[in-house]
Amino acid sequence: RLSPFFDVLMASNGREALGVLEMKDVDLILCDWMMPLMNGVELCREVKKGEKWSHIPFVLMTVRSGIENRLEGSASGAEAYVEKPLNFKLLLATLSNLLGEHVKNKADNDFMERLTEILKREIASRNVGIEDIAQEMMMSRRKLFSLVKANTGKSVVEFIRSYKMRYAARLMVEENLSIKEIPQRIGIESASYFTKAF
Numbered sequence: 001r002l003s004p005f006f007d008v009l010m011a012s013n014g015r016e017a018l019g020v021l022e023m024k025d026v027d028l029i030l031c032d033w034m035m036p037l038m039n040g041v042e043l044c045r046e047v048k049k050g051e052k053w054s055h056i057p058f059v060l061m062t063v064r065s066g067i068e069n070r071l072e073g074s075a076s077g078a079e080a081y082v083e084k085p086l087n088f089k090l091l092l093a094t095l096s097n098l099l100g101e102h103v104k105n106k107a108d109n110d111f112m113e114r115l116t117e118i119l120k121r122e123i124a125s126r127n128v129g130i131e132d133i134a135q136e137m138m139m140s141r142r143k144l145f146s147l148v149k150a151n152t153g154k155s156v157v158e159f160i161r162s163y164k165m166r167y168a169a170r171l172m173v174e175e176n177l178s179i180k181e182i183p184q185r186i187g188i189e190s191a192s193y194f195t196k197a198f
Contacts, residue, residue, distance in 0.1 A: 002030075005092060014038025018046065021053055028099055033062035041076045048077030055105075057098040061086065108151055111137075115148070119163050123186050130156050 002008050009024055011017035013035045020026070029047065033040040040060050047053045059080045080094050118136055122128040133156070134144040148156045164186045171182055 002092075002095075006095070012036075014040065014043035014046070017043055021047070021056075026053075026056055027102060028095060029056055029058045030095065031058065031060055033060055041078075044076040044078050055102075057102050059094065059098065108147075111147055112151055116163065119160060120167075123164065123167055 006028075009020050009026065011020050014031075015037045017029070017031065018038075029043075031040040031043055035043075038046070040062070044058050044060065047056060047058060054077075057079045058077065059082060060076075060078045061082045061084060063084045079098055082091055082094060114137060115133070118133055122132075130141060130144065134141045137144065139147075145156055148154065148159050152159050154162065168182045168186050171185060
């Protein structure tokens with residue numbers, strides 16, 4: 001019944017599901033608690049224990065009710081718990097909400113990765129400005145301000161400054177540079193400003 005709404009990949013048990021995960025990119029896992037070879041809770045623990053799949057939202061379906069079972073499901077790392085018999089509209093809404101949040105998180109991560117790559121490349125430049133960053137990221141200044149604020153709680157200028165300070169700290173530790181040597185490496189002309197900001 002889910003096929004008209006999502007691209008569905010099937011697995012008959014937990015071990016088979018791990019094989020599917022190895023071969024395919026999966027955005028969400030909907031899994032029955034009771035399965036042969038490896039049950040849903042065991043599969044969820046396996047999925048959530050490493051970095052490779054832990055970001056994938058996991059939904060457990062079960063006829064088992066009661067607070068102990070809910071706690072066991074939650075403790076395995078599952079994002080949602082759906083009781084049988086299924087209310088299809090509720091299931092659809094649950095999956096859609098989790099997927100929407102997953103897509104948003106991925107988009108936010110991609111944005112921050114692109115931004116920090118630009119800052120890393122341009123760290124020593126005194127001339128790179130907000131307009132240049134927005135242009136390279138193919139968005140308006142307003143959109144750039146909005147996304148940086150939403151992801152970091154800082155303005156673009158504040159985020160750039162904090163990025164440069166973190167980078168400076170890393171240079172001190174990794175390259176054993178003195179305070180006098182660092183400002184030019186991070187695009188700051190005034191050593192006194194750097195010392196005050198740092």
